[in-house]
Amino acid sequence: MEPKLSVSNLYKSFGEKQVLSNLSIDVMPGESMVIIGGSGTGKSVLIKCILGLITPDSGSIKIDGHELVGQPMAKRQKFLKNIGMVFQGSALFDSLTVWENVAFGLMYEKKMAREQAKEKALTLLATVGLDKRVGELFPSEISGGMKRRVALARAISTEPNLLFFDEPTAGLDPIFCGVINTLIRDCVKKLGATAVTITHDMHSARTVGDEVAMIHDGHIIWKGKASKVDSCKNPYVQQFINGHADGPIKLETTAEEVA
Amino acid sequence: MILVTQVGRVFLKFLETTGRLSLFLKRAILQGLRPPYYFKQLLRQFLDIGYLSLPVVGLTALFTGMVLALQSYTGFSRFNAEGAIANVVVLSITRELGPVLAGLMVAGRIGAAMAAEIGTMRVTEQVDALTTLSTNPMKYLIAPRIFAGILMLPLLVIVADIVGVFGGYLVSTYRLGFNPATYIKQTTEFLEAQDVYSGLIKAGVFGFIISSMGCYHGYNSKGGAQGVGQATTKAVVSASILILVTNYILTALLFER
Ligand SMILES: Nc1ncnc2c1ncn2[C@@H]1O[C@H](COP(=O)(O)OP(=O)(O)OP(=O)(O)O)[C@@H](O)[C@H]1O
Ligand SMILES: [Mg+2]
Numbered sequence: 001m002e003p004k005l006s007v008s009n010l011y012k013s014f015g016e017k018q019v020l021s022n023l024s025i026d027v028m029p030g031e032s033m034v035i036i037g038g039s040g041t042g043k044s045v046l047i048k049c050i051l052g053l054i055t056p057d058s059g060s061i062k063i064d065g066h067e068l069v070g071q072p073m074a075k076r077q078k079f080l081k082n083i084g085m086v087f088q089g090s091a092l093f094d095s096l097t098v099w100e101n102v103a104f105g106l107m108y109e110k111k112m113a114r115e116q117a118k119e120k121a122l123t124l125l126a127t128v129g130l131d132k133r134v135g136e137l138f139p140s141e142i143s144g145g146m147k148r149r150v151a152l153a154r155a156i157s158t159e160p161n162l163l164f165f166d167e168p169t170a171g172l173d174p175i176f177c178g179v180i181n182t183l184i185r186d187c188v189k190k191l192g193a194t195a196v197t198i199t200h201d202m203h204s205a206r207t208v209g210d211e212v213a214m215i216h217d218g219h220i221i222w223k224g225k226a227s228k229v230d231s232c233k234n235p236y237v238q239q240f241i242n243g244h245a246d247g248p249i250k251l252e253t254t255a256e257e258v259a
Numbered sequence: 260m261i262l263v264t265q266v267g268r269v270f271l272k273f274l275e276t277t278g279r280l281s282l283f284l285k286r287a288i289l290q291g292l293r294p295p296y297y298f299k300q301l302l303r304q305f306l307d308i309g310y311l312s313l314p315v316v317g318l319t320a321l322f323t324g325m326v327l328a329l330q331s332y333t334g335f336s337r338f339n340a341e342g343a344i345a346n347v348v349v350l351s352i353t354r355e356l357g358p359v360l361a362g363l364m365v366a367g368r369i370g371a372a373m374a375a376e377i378g379t380m381r382v383t384e385q386v387d388a389l390t391t392l393s394t395n396p397m398k399y400l401i402a403p404r405i406f407a408g409i410l411m412l413p414l415l416v417i418v419a420d421i422v423g424v425f426g427g428y429l430v431s432t433y434r435l436g437f438n439p440a441t442y443i444k445q446t447t448e449f450l451e452a453q454d455v456y457s458g459l460i461k462a463g464v465f466g467f468i469i470s471s472m473g474c475y476h477g478y479n480s481k482g483g484a485q486g487v488g489q490a491t492t493k494a495v496v497s498a499s500i501l502i503l504v505t506n507y508i509l510t511a512l513l514f515e516r
Pocket of ligand 2: 043044045088166
């Protein structure tokens with residue numbers, strides 16, 4: 001079977017700093033892939049490369065077998081129609097109300113009438129646990145956790161078949177973490193979408209993911225079934241999931257060094 | 260030697276920026292001319308740039324017209340040329356001061372707002388979010404602002420012309436004792452169509468400059484609040500300077516026989 005998303009030999013550096021080096025990963029259709037890895041290891045950069053928001057230095061990114069690297073925007077646009085994304089910082093449009101944010105893709109991309117789009121937006125907001133009144137507020141008037149949920153509703157509004165979530169549960173209380181995790185699961189299981197989720201939260205990783213991949217030093221150092229993460233012998237993965245300070249992953253600087 | 264390399268570096272930087280800017284504007288305009296069109300965005304910009312700038316531009320024009328009449332009276336009365344005041348007022352307003360002052364005021368008001376809004380959207384990833392919702396930021400954000408700038412500035416300048424001339428009329432009739440009918444006759448007598456439309460052409464160009472600078476610097480802002488602040492400053496300063504330089508060039512072109 002052809003992978004839904006295939007990244008191979010991807011390189012990206014910012015000036016001197018090599019962020020991605022020789023990164024390869026495949027995601028199969030209908031699969032939920034979770035990417036874990038330390039802060040600043042390039043997880044967000046990887047997703048932005050896939051979406052074409054950052055141009056990689058070299059390497060190949062294919063969706064449904066079509067090469068994206070080096071393609072003009074007009075060509076990419078076709079693929080973006082079927083992609084949904086939740087940004088790490090939510091990135092809600094602050095000049096639009098919450099429901100208009102959620103309905104954005106419906107109105108402009110799917111050409112849905114305003115009233116109809118509003119109705120669907122409010123339904124989507126309800127599924128992430130936000131009621132009608134919130135729909136009329138502006139993003140600056142809601143809490144960080146609420147923004148995350150609105151961003152999620154916006155990303156799935158047009159029912160894309162490839163979804164990216166950059167830390168969708170960061171800053172949410174445990175109950176809503178559960179709600180969001182179930183929602184991502186449902187997108188994959190019920191809608192048949194393919195999902196790539198970045199998370200630091202191992203509990204989310206186990207519930208949401210079919211597969212887990214760990215990124216370190218610019219490439220994938222371990223990949224396997226979500227059910228196998230706990231029993232895997234990889235010292236990097238072990239250190240990460242158990243949150244030990246000692247191990248092969250070194251902090252770039254420590255307090256002692258600075259002092 | 261160091262000086263030469265410095266000059267060279269500045270010159271290269273200038274060429275680079277010019278190149279980037281031209282590419283940016285070419286993309287914005289070409290893509291903006293093709294569907295889908297975002298009429299709501301365009302309308303919002305019409306309101307912002309045109310309607311909401313009326314008070315600022317009107318006040319500027321009014322006081323400029325008034326002070327012109329007052330100043331030329333002190334000067335002209337020394338050699339009994341008071342009859343030329345109406346003429347001086349209408350010509351300076353329509354040909355130069357209307358478009359230039361309206362341009363500078365709008366650069367401060369709108370250029371800054373555009374750079375700040377788009378810059379904030381850029382640093383908070385809203386511009387990226389637009390792209391992932393398969394909306395082209397060039398069409399949705401940039402093109403409406405540029406087209407609205409080109410169309411609205413001439414309309415603002417028509418208002419500025421009328422209000423400015425009216426300011427001169429007020430001072431001349433109420434303060435300097437001119438006969439209203441004579442003043443109006445003197446105003447229209449030597450006024451040619453070219454005086455007005457040359458000003459309107461300038462206004463269109465200034466509108467283009469203001470929106471382009473606001474959008475370009477906003478779109479390319481980096482970092483956080485500080486980056487947006489810098490973008491705003493750059494947008495206003497570069498637009499103002501470009502307006503003054505272009506004004507000279509356009510005057511030379513439009514009135515050279
Ligand atoms: N636009 C940019 N310019 C320069 N450097 C950047 C840029 N974007 C990211 N980086 C660098 O790339 C590295 C990876 O950043 P990235 O945002 O992908 O980290 P991350 O893995 O998502 O971390 P976190 O889990 O904290 O979100 C960081 O060291 C960051 O400094
Ligand atoms: Mg990140």
